[in-house]
Amino acid sequence: xxxxxxxxxxxxxxxxxxxxxxxxxxxxxxxxxxxxxxxxxxxxxxxxxxxxxxxxxxxxxxxxxxxxxxxxxxxxxxxxxxxxxxxxxxxxxxxxxxxxxxxxxxxxxxxxxxxxxxxxxxxxx
Numbered sequence: 001x002x003x004x005x006x007x008x009x010x011x012x013x014x015x016x017x018x019x020x021x022x023x024x025x026x027x028x029x030x031x032x033x034x035x036x037x038x039x040x041x042x043x044x045x046x047x048x049x050x051x052x053x054x055x056x057x058x059x060x061x062x063x064x065x066x067x068x069x070x071x072x073x074x075x076x077x078x079x080x081x082x083x084x085x086x087x088x089x090x091x092x093x094x095x096x097x098x099x100x101x102x103x104x105x106x107x108x109x110x111x112x113x114x115x116x117x118x119x120x121x122x123x124x125x
Contacts, residue, residue: 006116007021008119009121012122020037020121022086028082029062032106036050036051039098039099039100062078070096073091093123094124099120101116101117
């Protein structure tokens with residue numbers, strides 16, 4: 001059973017920084033076809049923030065993707081053990097306020113989507 005565990009949310013002033021972490025006990029990044037972060041603000045649909053897609057190539061390659069609204073401010077990466085997906089958020093804006101969800105997609109012809117419980121990020125002066 002895949003359980004995604006998130007941490008790192010909180011309250012920050014505009015221009016500040018936060019780092020979110022997400023891992024799944026017993027799994028590494030290579031266990032999934034893709035991992036990333038989505039967010040959902042009140043009254044809005046859940047949207048992709050950043051993702052990492054695992055390409056099964058030799059050597060293995062990872063493709064990152066960002067929402068236009070966070071390009072240049074957010075950075076998604078893996079820890080050295082490749083067991084935790086990190087989202088470094090710099091230059092936070094009021095409109096970044098949302099619940100942030102970790103996401104993982106399984107391999108296979110009918111992939112399964114896994115979601116974390118969500119962590120609140122609030123940007124306020």
